[in-house]
Each structure stands twice: as structure tokens, then as C-alpha cells.
Amino acid sequence: MALKLCSTGLVVEENSSYSFASLLDAILRGIGQVFLQNNSYAGLLFLIGIFYNSILFGFAVLVGTIVSTMTAISFGVNKDQIRAGLFGFNGALVGIALLYFLQPESLTWAYVIFASACSTVAMASAIRLFDVWKMPTLTSPFVLTTLCFLLACARFGRLHSTQILPTAGLPMVITVVDGVVNFSTVVEGLFKGIAQVFFQENAVTGGLFTLGLFISSRRAGVMAILGSLIGLMVAWGLGASEPAIRSGAFGFNSALTAIALGSTLLAFNTASVIYTMIAAVATVIASAALSAALQPLGMPALTLPFVVTVWLFFLGSSLFNKLRN
Incomplete structure (x- = not known):
């Protein structure tokens, strides 16, 4: 498949299978969709900006986006939705939020991976629910997933806070x-x-x-x-x-x-x-x-x-x- 670019990123044939280039494009669009932009160039600049400030947070965004996108692919989500990054942005935010509020330990990374996968389920549910009223899901799956996983930490002694969470x-x-x-x-x-x-x-x-x-x-x-x-x-x-x-x-x-x-x-x-x-x-x-x-x-x-x-x-x-x- 010849690599073709357009004003928003990679051009992918409608019935083509996923390639490394198309997956990379979907991941960058997922990062772009945090700002509601279906544009992989914007997503790349957002990622560069995050890495400029913090290598840790840069990897957190990448891991969250990749996991949530691959989860959607694994369960057969519509290719157009995946390629538009609609199943990547919530995982991107979940990944960076949990690493922002929790210490970056091995168990925390496993927690991030699972939470990012769950954000895909939350996104699918939100799309189905809000489609009835023709409402946008926005970042509601991210908010729901992150609050749930942060609240759960009150009962898990091996997940350590960065002390940035508000004082109850x-x-x-x-x-x-x-x-x-x-x-x-x-x-x-x-x-x-x-x-x-x-x-x-x-x-x-x-x-x-x-x-x-x-x-x-x-x-x-x-x-x-x-x-x-x-x-x-x-x-x-x-x-x-x-x-x-x-x-x-x-x-x-x-x-x-x-x-x-x-x-x-x-x-x-x-x-x-x-x-x-x-x-x-x-x-x-x-x-x-x-x-x-x-x-x-x-x-x-x-x-x-x-x-x-x-x-x-x-x-x-x-x-x-x-x-x-």
C-alpha cells in the first residue's frame, strides 16, 4: 500500500487492513482528539509538547493511547472510529492522569494499562448511551474511569499517591x-x-x-x-x-x-x-x-x-x- 498523506494525516483505503503506519496515524489522532482534533499532525505536536515537559508523562500518554486503541481493535470496533482516534483519547488522558496522581511504580503501570483498556469499554458504552440524545461523549469516559480507579486506591495499600490529590x-x-x-x-x-x-x-x-x-x-x-x-x-x-x-x-x-x-x-x-x-x-x-x-x-x-x-x-x-x- 502506497503511503499517502493529506491535510489531517495518513490516507487509508476504506477496506485495507491495519499496517504500522495506519496504527501510528490512529494513535496520533487519538492524542489529537483530546482537543477534539481528528488530525495526526496536531497529535504529534501535542506528544512532542508533553515529552518536552516530562518524559514520564510522554510515555504515559503513549501507553494509554496504544492500549485503549488496541483494545478497541481486538474487540472489533468500527475501523473508521478507530482511525479517527475516537478510541484513543480517553486512554491517553487516563494514562497521564493516573501517573500524575500515583507514584510511577511497576504496579502503577499495570494499573494504568488495565484502566486504559477499561476506558475503551466506557467509551463504547457512552457512545451507545448518548447516541439516543445525539449528544457528544466528550471526555466523560476518561472522567468516570479515572475517578473510579483513583477512589479505589483508598483500599489498595500498594498504590502510592504523589500527594497531589486534593486533601479530603x-x-x-x-x-x-x-x-x-x-x-x-x-x-x-x-x-x-x-x-x-x-x-x-x-x-x-x-x-x-x-x-x-x-x-x-x-x-x-x-x-x-x-x-x-x-x-x-x-x-x-x-x-x-x-x-x-x-x-x-x-x-x-x-x-x-x-x-x-x-x-x-x-x-x-x-x-x-x-x-x-x-x-x-x-x-x-x-x-x-x-x-x-x-x-x-x-x-x-x-x-x-x-x-x-x-x-x-x-x-x-x-x-x-x-x-x-
Whole structure:
């Protein structure tokens, strides 16, 4: 089979079998699909950005994506869905999340492999369930799988935490405003907010992610920047601490919301852009609320604020004629 490339990656004949090149393309598209991009060039840049910040996390993403993709192939998932990376991105996020919150020991890697395989089952179930309402699954299989496997660690003494998980307890009623936000905070927070989609607190990594988004879709790139900036500015205006703003903690869910609604799910016009920006602001509130709600369990909100907000705004858009194609 002659190797042919197009604007999104490898061109594969409809009835052809899997080759190394086609599998590599599917894996890169799976990494790209974390940002809702069916583009292997973008996926490659995302992977390079992760390896730039952390070799450990780079391998975690690769292992998670490969395992979840191969699990889907083994059980006979439709080839078009596999080649579009739809059964890779949840495994990518599960792999990096578990290695972010757990010590990288041999047992942890086995745990990651099993969890990544389970994310494929969760994705298949979500597709079947949400197809009834014509709803996108987004990263809900990742959230469900990761929270389940992290909560289970409370009963497994041989899986050791990295101490990054939130401290279990009732959320504070009042948060003290800490630090002074300046231009450096805004610039770093903007790109780190995009990088934090993959748990990477690195502005250069965020810049590589942004470049990958612009290669795939200029609209997605613009929306990612706007979403991250909105998340940062709203958090600043409401009194979030400077270190949290600089780290990008309030930007990544808003960036994903802006990409999903502004460049994928809705028609592109003035009304939809305004609607998307409102959703990005709402995502910041949802992020704070869900983080507080999960704190008694000592669990992170992950991308749950993005998922919940997009579901609500996408369902609501069915009654707004200016937002649909």
C-alpha cells in the first residue's frame, strides 16, 4: 500500500487492513482528539509538547493511547472510529492522569494499562448511551474511569499517591486572595491553561499545543486561546489566588469548552461565538463548584466541568435557531 498523506494525516483505503503506519496515524489522532482534533499532525505536536515537559508523562500518554486503541481493535470496533482516534483519547488522558496522581511504580503501570483498556469499554458504552440524545461523549469516559480507579486506591495499600490529590475535607467557605496578578501571570496562565488539558504546567508545552491546534484548525486555535484567557480573567476577577491563575488551573476546562462549542458542535456565527464565551465563563464557575463538591472525597474535578457545561449548553442550543446549522 502506497503511503499517502493529506491535510489531517495518513490516507487509508476504506477496506485495507491495519499496517504500522495506519496504527501510528490512529494513535496520533487519538492524542489529537483530546482537543477534539481528528488530525495526526496536531497529535504529534501535542506528544512532542508533553515529552518536552516530562518524559514520564510522554510515555504515559503513549501507553494509554496504544492500549485503549488496541483494545478497541481486538474487540472489533468500527475501523473508521478507530482511525479517527475516537478510541484513543480517553486512554491517553487516563494514562497521564493516573501517573500524575500515583507514584510511577511497576504496579502503577499495570494499573494504568488495565484502566486504559477499561476506558475503551466506557467509551463504547457512552457512545451507545448518548447516541439516543445525539449528544457528544466528550471526555466523560476518561472522567468516570479515572475517578473510579483513583477512589479505589483508598483500599489498595500498594498504590502510592504523589500527594497531589486534593486533601479530603469540607471546602472552605472563604478563600483568601493571594498574590498580585501581573502581565507575566496572564501570559504564563494563558498557555499553561492550554497545557493543563494534559496535566502539564508548562508554558512552552502550551505554546506547542496551540501551534498544533492552529495546524489542525485556525478556529480551534483561536477558541483555545479565548477560552483559556476567559477562564483566567474570570478567576482573577472573582478572587482566585495568583499561583492558581499562573498555573493554568482555571483555563483548561474553559479552553476545551470554547473549542467544543465554538469550533465543533455549533454553527459559526456571531450568536454562537457569544454563546460559546458565555459557556466558557460558566465553565469557570462549574470548575470551582465541582472542585468544592469533590473535595470531601479528596478527588480532583478533572475535565468534568467541561463535560457538564458543554452538555448543558449543547442541549439548550436545540431551542436556539441561530446556533444550529
